[in-house]
Amino acid sequence: MGAQGTDVETIARLTAEINQLKKERRAVLLAHVYQRPEVQEVADFTGDSLQLAQQAAKTDADVIVFCGVHFMAESAAILAPEKTVLLPDQHAGCPMADMVTAEALVQKKKAMPDAVVVAYVNTSAAVKAECDICCTSSNALKVVASLPEDRPILFLPDRNLGDWVMKRTGRAMTLWPGYCNTHDRLTVAEVQAAREAHPEAELLVHPECQPEVVAMADFVASTTGLINYAVQSPKDSFIVATEAGVLHPLTTQAPHKHFYMASSKLICPNMKMTTLEKILWSLQDMEPRITVDAPIREKALASLERMLALA
Ligand code: SF4
Numbered sequence: 001m002g003a004q005g006t007d008v009e010t011i012a013r014l015t016a017e018i019n020q021l022k023k024e025r026r027a028v029l030l031a032h033v034y035q036r037p038e039v040q041e042v043a044d045f046t047g048d049s050l051q052l053a054q055q056a057a058k059t060d061a062d063v064i065v066f067c068g069v070h071f072m073a074e075s076a077a078i079l080a081p082e083k084t085v086l087l088p089d090q091h092a093g094c095p096m097a098d099m100v101t102a103e104a105l106v107q108k109k110k111a112m113p114d115a116v117v118v119a120y121v122n123t124s125a126a127v128k129a130e131c132d133i134c135c136t137s138s139n140a141l142k143v144v145a146s147l148p149e150d151r152p153i154l155f156l157p158d159r160n161l162g163d164w165v166m167k168r169t170g171r172a173m174t175l176w177p178g179y180c181n182t183h184d185r186l187t188v189a190e191v192q193a194a195r196e197a198h199p200e201a202e203l204l205v206h207p208e209c210q211p212e213v214v215a216m217a218d219f220v221a222s223t224t225g226l227i228n229y230a231v232q233s234p235k236d237s238f239i240v241a242t243e244a245g246v247l248h249p250l251t252t253q254a255p256h257k258h259f260y261m262a263s264s265k266l267i268c269p270n271m272k273m274t275t276l277e278k279i280l281w282s283l284q285d286m287e288p289r290i291t292v293d294a295p296i297r298e299k300a301l302a303s304l305e306r307m308l309a310l311a
Pocket residue numbers: 034069093094095096097122180181182183243268269270271
């Protein structure tokens with residue numbers, strides 16, 4: 001059982017035990033903003049994929065506890081190979097990342113030998129090793145805009161993010177047919193209903209949503225972009241079309257504003273697998289560890305570093 005639904009005392013006790021063990025292990029705890037609120041609260045850093053990758057690259061801790069999903073912990077292991085990287089629940093994966101394999105990508109590259117391959121960070125290390133440059137939803141526009149005009153582009157695995165990038169940059173791209181199960185299931189009808197219920201609210205949409213939903217938005221950006229926009233905006237009510245975990249930073253940073261989820265379905269089950277208990281166990285046992293074999297790591301690192309140099 002997770003800490004969700006448990007009492008305040010239990011959360012406080014587990015948090016104190018984690019903080020103590022974190023010091024003993026010289027560990028840093030990184031948490032994605034889609035994590036449970038109590039996990040975000042115990043973290044040293046919270047953020048989106050790009051921010052967490054940057055933290056992993058520069059931390060001087062001995063241990064990185066990655067509260068996110070498998071590809072994120074792999075990226076930390078690629079960027080900081082001398083550190084011990086722990087993923088509190090090793091089954092926390094990303095269905096979108098699983099929609100492209102290195103083998104399938106190698107086959108596609110044979111059919112597009114001139115293409116520059118851009119891989120969203122939501123991919124395995126083996127896929128990153130087969131691409132030219134990575135991107136996140138924060139920097140995808142910048143990454144694609146940096147590519148030579150005379151080369152075709154293969155963008156993977158998120159067709160929705162790729163569609164948004166094509167419309168914003170004007171660059172044609174071949175899109176892998178992957179998608180995020182959580183964002184892609186949001187429908188136009190649900191967004192229309194949310195608009196009718198809250199006509200005064202601005203609609204904030206993540207580009208992993210379907211193009212028809214993205215087209216309805218008042219503002220489209222990565223999770224961090226959406227949070228910053230809502231916090232800084234003079235407006236005070238927003239419909240949120242991304243994973244529900246962002247309500248924690250939104251309501252913490254802008255407690256006087258009103259946030260309405262576009263749908264109750266916007267919950268990523270994999271992101272919710274990390275609990276305070278599992279974080280504590282991982283620090284006690286120093287397991288499960290995430291490692292990446294050296295030949296794959298070196299190639300994947302080059303793709304990540306090309307992205308980080310632009311970020
Ligand atoms: S929210 Fe979507 S892209 Fe992110 S981990 Fe969950 S399934 Fe993967």
